[in-house]
Amino acid sequence: MQDNRPVNLNLMKIKFPIPAIVSILHRISGVILFICVPLLLLALDCSLDSAQGFLYIKSIIIGNIAGEVILWLILSAIAYHLLAGIRHLMMDWGAFETLQGARFSSVAVFILFFIAIILLGVWLW
Numbered sequence: 001m002q003d004n005r006p007v008n009l010n011l012m013k014i015k016f017p018i019p020a021i022v023s024i025l026h027r028i029s030g031v032i033l034f035i036c037v038p039l040l041l042l043a044l045d046c047s048l049d050s051a052q053g054f055l056y057i058k059s060i061i062i063g064n065i066a067g068e069v070i071l072w073l074i075l076s077a078i079a080y081h082l083l084a085g086i087r088h089l090m091m092d093w094g095a096f097e098t099l100q101g102a103r104f105s106s107v108a109v110f111i112l113f114f115i116a117i118i119l120l121g122v123w124l125w
Contacts, residue, residue: 017103019102019103022087043057076113076120080113087109
């Protein structure tokens with residue numbers, strides 16, 4: 001009996017459709033946000049503790065390129081997760097369930113995300 005199944009599955013050769021990419025990135029952005037929540041809560045606690053704590057957090061973020069980039073990345077993850085989450089909610093309500101609709105909504109998420117990260121960058125810098 002001939003077994004034609006692949007022995008080793010090469011994930012780099014698999015072509016995912018764009019709706020799958022949007023869904024996978026939605027999960028990744030959720031994990032990133034879950035990891036960043038303690039950092040953001042620590043910064044909030046320190047900034048609300050005293051005026052010196054607020055100035056300390058402000059000095060870390062404002063004027064420090066690493067702090068600004070980290071804040072921009074966190075806000076970008078929030079924007080992507082929000083946009084992809086709205087797409088998933090709309091799919092739960094029955095919209096964009098066809099193949100063409102799923103592709104359209106996926107491309108729309110990517111376009112709106114890139115607009116959002118540019119606007120966030122302009123707002124921060």
